[in-house]
Amino acid sequence: MATSLFGTGPCVTNALSSRTRAEVRRNGVHWVQEYARGVATTPPTAAGPTTGSGTIIAFWPDTDIFGTAECSFAVLSERFRELAFLNRGLDISITDERSSGGSRSVRHVFPGGARDFVTFLDAQAEAPVHPDVISFEREDPQMAGTVEVALRWGGSREERLRGYANSEPTPEGGTHTAGFRDGVAAALNAHAREWRLLTATTPDLSVDQIVEGLTAVVSVKLDRPEFTGSTHGVLGGAAVRAGVANAVQQHLGAWLHEHPEQAAAIVDRIIRGARKD
Known part of the structure; x- marks a missing residue:
């Protein structure tokens, strides 16, 4: 495969397909190349001029590998x-x-990006504790990437936390979701103390108490992601955890300060949930 034209991303798809056709429109030229079971059957061929740009990959799954191509x-x-x-x-x-x-x-x-994602995930859930979806996006040179977060507390006790690294799901979590939990706990407890929503003798709210009823999306896009395991199910990197935690603590803390009524409803919901345990 000519990586200068088509890149290395389609290589796995190509190897698992009985036939693949790649088309690239770049610099005024429409290029085409075809493959059979991962092997090029034609060289990259200029098919004519073009005024647009973009890539089209057409492929037919190999039934000898999958058994079915449905x-x-x-x-x-x-x-x-x-x-x-x-x-x-x-x-x-x-x-x-x-x-x-x-x-x-x-x-x-x-x-709306992740904000719309949380609204979608909440569509069939109980009524939210607060109307606003809290969201932000931040670039962090320390972790060589960006983090986008959206969250809202609902009336149920179910936690719905979705983590992603470079748009891939991380079903087993990792440093980005751990940092998110750190930041949420730090921001909530600091706000509750400042506004005297917790008494002086009451211990801090635990992370497990805080995430009850929380719907959240944590998406990081990293230049050099580090994964644990061959399936990329767990994201690593200490800088990611610290960066996400700091960003969440700052942005959530500012939002809580600017929306004291909604913040009070969130803390009250968490405290009432803790009393039921």
Whole structure:
């Protein structure tokens, strides 16, 4: 594969496909290259001039490897929706032309990014404790990347925390989600002490108490992500934990100070939940 034109990203897809066709429009030229089971069958060929830019990858899953080549519209649409949430302004459309009754299409674009993601995750949940979705995005040179966070407390006791690194899910968490928990606990306890929502003899609210009913999305985009394990399910990196914790503590702390009524409702919800344990 000619990496100067098509990049290395499609290599795995190419190796698992019976046929792949790559098209790249760049610098006024439309380039095409075709492959069969990972092996190039044609060199990169200039197919003519173009005024646009972009890449199209068409592939046919290899039934000798998968046994079936049936793709799930629902699964693909869900993943594309997730990517649109995690990359604000990205516009992704998926069209299924397999049905004899006509094609069906879904378009995913979310200007609010992670904020819209939390609203979506909360759609079937109990009424939120506070109306606003708290969100921010921050660049941190210490962890060589950016962090985007959105969160809101709801009436249930279920925690819904989604962590992502470079738009990939980290189902087992990692330093970004640990840093998020550190920052939320620090901001909530500092605010509760300052506004005397906790008595002098009451211990700090624990992280487990604080995250009850919390819906949150923590997305980091890193130049050099460090993962634990071959599946990339856990994100590592001490600088990530410190950077996310500091960012969450600062931004959430400022939001709590600027919205004292909503902040009081959050703390009251947490304290009442703790009394039930």
